[in-house]
Amino acid sequence: MGIYDNPGVPILSIITYIPLIGALFIVFFSDLLFGKGNTKAIKYAATVVAGIDFVVSIPLWIYFDPKATGDRMFQFRELIDWIPAIGVKYSFGIDGIALLLILLTTLTGFIAIYSSYSAINHREKEYYVLLLLLQTGMIGTFCALDFFLFYVFWEVMLVPMYFLIGIWGGARKLYAAIKFFLYTLAGSVLMLLSILALYFFNDGGIPFLNIKGLGNPATFSVLQYHNIGHLIPPQLQFWIFLGFFFGFAIKVPMFPFHTWLPDAHTEAPTAGSVILAAVLLKMGGYGFIRFALPILPDATKQLITPIVVLALIGIVYGALVTLVQKDMKKLIAYSSVSHLGFVMLGMFALNPMGLRGSVLQMINHGISTGALFLLVGIIYERRHTREISEYGGLAKQMPMYATLFLIAALSSMGLPALNGFIGEFTILLGAANRSMVWAGFAGLGIILGAAYLLWLYQRVFWGPLDNPLNKVLLDVNRRELLTILPLIACMVWIGIAPGIFFDTIKEPVDYIVRKVEPTYFDKQITLTPAAAVRPAPAAKAVAVPHIAEAR
């Protein structure tokens, strides 16, 4: 191809700015080319742009080298001086974690746009422009390896989402939009302070706080901070971590910073909810993994217990609150609090299992919850209510819809052979490796997860079809089916063959584990009678005449 493996082609920038260019194109040329008010053409144009972006992003995975370590772990690098006076560089590059999140973004972004055709009936132009802008903001955030650049993209994301909720949202859209904006912004200001503290520590120190700097040339390079992280005194690490923590924990969201989420999700239009769940919530987890953990190892270790406690509370509390929700969308929103608790638990187990599970579960949550929001959107478009009590017996009227919903719900509740199980299991394996008590508490979330989803399913789809308004509902149409099927394919794929996902994130995860606990992998790989560690394949079976290993 020569495009993806050519260092001269800024492929990440191309992927990042395709949506932006598409948005600008729609802004300036749509009237000219398609005629004024031709919303259909705008829809198609936005879909095509997002589709192209998705297609262009796929080969990244093919050309990505999952085995690269050290300096070469971050790939497709782009590095240009931007604001030399203060050391800001335009620095892009992705590891396996960012790669998967980018693919998730381009896929769900495309699906979100494609799913909006009949849901959005006013101000279509602005709507699609904002969705595309959001796309650029999200992809840029995952690509940026310079704190300044990262912060810019981070804030850029906020604005389109704010408008998406505020203009195309439900009854309490203003309250929800403002709450979302305020909450996230408050967090990001604290995050900014932490970034600045790092910046000055690396450079000249912070005299009025009596903090000596390292005297390095000023830089915002994330990788530079990865390298000097262990030099930061533990007490300073603690405060910097706290700043990051608020920024990211709000975004995750962790208990007790989660209350913006149900409001934002409930009020946002379907596409907004899908992107919010699939990608925006991942920003918090991504921030922890990319910045807080590797840069601040001492603080990370120091704060394991409180953060894990919050994560466990989030899992159980979130699930309990979910159980009694009366609004379908709110129910799924609260279930996110529980699911993201799992993500944080795995992350702070700080071992390869927990972290791999955590990253995978971020992807899984995007797929499953994204699908659930899409599905709720489909029924909302038909009935204009999300009250669970308005429904019942839909399986009879909309059998295809019921089947799709069931699969998405099963994936969300972690049924084996679907994606959710792989993530939850790996997270719990990592957590149990540190403490069985953690695994025990988190396991309660799994029981409750089945309870709230099955109860929801029963109330909406089973029982007699007795509401006359539901007796005329149409089953999913082809476009709706096409938005869901790719997600279902991903659920099955990750459930059955997650190996390629694990391989992709192996090195970055091990890198983080080493950063936090340099001696983690140093222990003896021996245990009493042999075979504690997986032996070479040939020695594996008990009395196996021939062995075939697929991988």
Place this chain on the structure above:
Amino acid sequence: MNGDLLLLIPLLPALGALINGVRAFATPLAPKNRTLTNLFAIGTTGLSAIIATIAVLTYVGQGTTAAFEQVYYTWIPAGIGHLTGGGLANYAIDFAFRIDPLSCTMLMVVTWVGFLIHVYSTGYMSHETGYTRFFTYLNLFMFMMLLLVLGANYLVMFVGWEGVGFCSYILIGFYYDKNFAADAGKKAFIANRIGDFGFLLGLFLIFNYFGTADYSKVFALASANPAHYSGITTAICLLLFVGACGKSAQIPLYVWLPDAMAGPTPVSALIHAATMVTAGVYMVVRSNVLFRMSPTAMLVVAIVGAATAIFAATIGVAQNDIKKVLAYSTVSQLGFMFMAAGVGAFTAAIFHLMTHAFFKACLFLGAGSVIHGCGGEQDMRKMGGLRKYMPKTHWTMLIATLAIAGTPFFAGFYSKDEILAGAFAYSPVIWLVGVVAAGFTAFYMFRLYFMTFHGQYRGFDVVGIEQSEPEHGGEDLIPAQAHLDQGDKHTDKAHGHHAHAHSPHESPWSMTGVLIVLAFLALVGGYVGWPAALGGSHPTPFQRWLEPVLLSIGNHPWEFHEGSATVEILLMASSVAIAGLGVLLAFLFYLRDQTWSVPKRLATRFRLVYQMVANKYYVDEIYGATVIRGTIVLSLAMSWFDKYIVDGLVNTIRNVTVVVFGHGSSQFDKYIVDGAVNGIGFTAQGGSTLLRRVQSGFVQNYALIMGGGIVLLAVVYLFTKA
């Protein structure tokens, strides 16, 4: 032995499920071509059974006692973890299958009984619109069950384990528009999930201590160095056993199984009697090395098993719904199997699992045939005299009833006596409980038989049957009644046209043929375990077959305990005598006196006891009032807390911020923030009007925070430069 062939065994039913699933999905009004459905559903299951037989025969032909294992690919490469005993382990979980005598036995039972029930279902379900949907689920179940049985490590087993739980859920809820079916499905899934929670925790302990979930490695490590692991096996085994209690309906998680009878009867036979519910027994026997290292865990298993056996048997005595009797009977028989495992008679547990699969499948399918023939009636008080109308069903059910009652020379006799002999060697108390439970079994089974097949057919006369006694299982009537009343639209209508119009009829050959095969197995299936006391070999052929599964621990090889032949004969005689007493009582109460005056008098005399039993000791009510209510109340409290405390705090902070900072900064707002915002808006073509509309007066305050951050940045920067 060919590993790829092995892979076909579960994949064929999966393929059938996929094809039929897509057909049912793509044509929501139900695919019309049932021959095609049959081809995919039964063809794949039958082929799978044939291949399984070939695989088993190949394995047996090799004459090796070692297990055959095949790794297909690394399923979950989770990473390097720390073992609790020190050292590292690479947690990489393979998708792998294992063939050994235990999985061979299970494989044969699952594939062939599964195949027979598929055939039976073509007759039983022939009037359903959800025909293809039904077979999709049934095939999916076969796939999951075969994964459970064939898996070479605990995790593949867990996939099957939860998978069959899901299939059970969706099949119990097959008549999903009936509320009781929907409730029962959900209840089954959640009770199972509670068990799975224990299973998972046990699994994590295994990972922490052994670094792997592969059976071969875990058991090799444990048996090679029992001292090193003895401290943790009790915890592991008890947690695994929680899982087994959920899946195999043992106290305290048994409550879902009786309700599961809301599903179509072939489902009850296949999933809730012959195969899925025995998965817990399979798991305990599979883990026998770990269990044997923990006498505490063994004792718990034995006690729970014995308690469940007698507890469920007493409930079975007072049920009037034919399927409910069989359901409690299943719970009770599963208790027998756990009792066997707990007292160390692992081969007896699997032996009974097998014979039970034959006779209980036969009983359930026979009950299905009865229900089919009586137009959907499940209440035994409205049956009677059916032997005249359905001779084939009658004879096959009689054989199965004799088998479950423990009549000599029928299959159940051999397995039950092996269990009781093992129990006696372990503890006479456990034995006594088992014998009494066996007596109850004989009683309620013959009660069922007499009420159903003897006397006069009572279906014509709806009025006047015990309506005077509302407490006489009045509650049990409700599901059966609801079944009838609502069963018109698309489900049970074959069984739903009210029976009273015409007399019962025998079922088609697709159903009775299967009954005959199963009755034959219920008759001869026990001969593989002909005991030494009756002139057989020691150990019995079945015991010798399963012996390789029972590894030696440390230097202690496995031995089959055996009392003297005299003791064993005495034990046999006493259990046969007690069973005979049960049959006799059933005969006196329900056959000779067709007015059933004795049980009615007893019910009135011991009203309290009777009501306790008829209402299943109110366990459902107790759970409802404690666990379920408690969870809901807690959830409501948390929801309130979330809304008014957590979110209330957030809103308070907002309000304070607005009051303190908002007013003082109006100038800043007006020129800097608004200006900037409008500037952005202008770029977005016509956006400024848009922005203004959104701006409700709050935006400024939030933008203020952002501005504040920038100012702060500048200040800090100046300070440090200075």
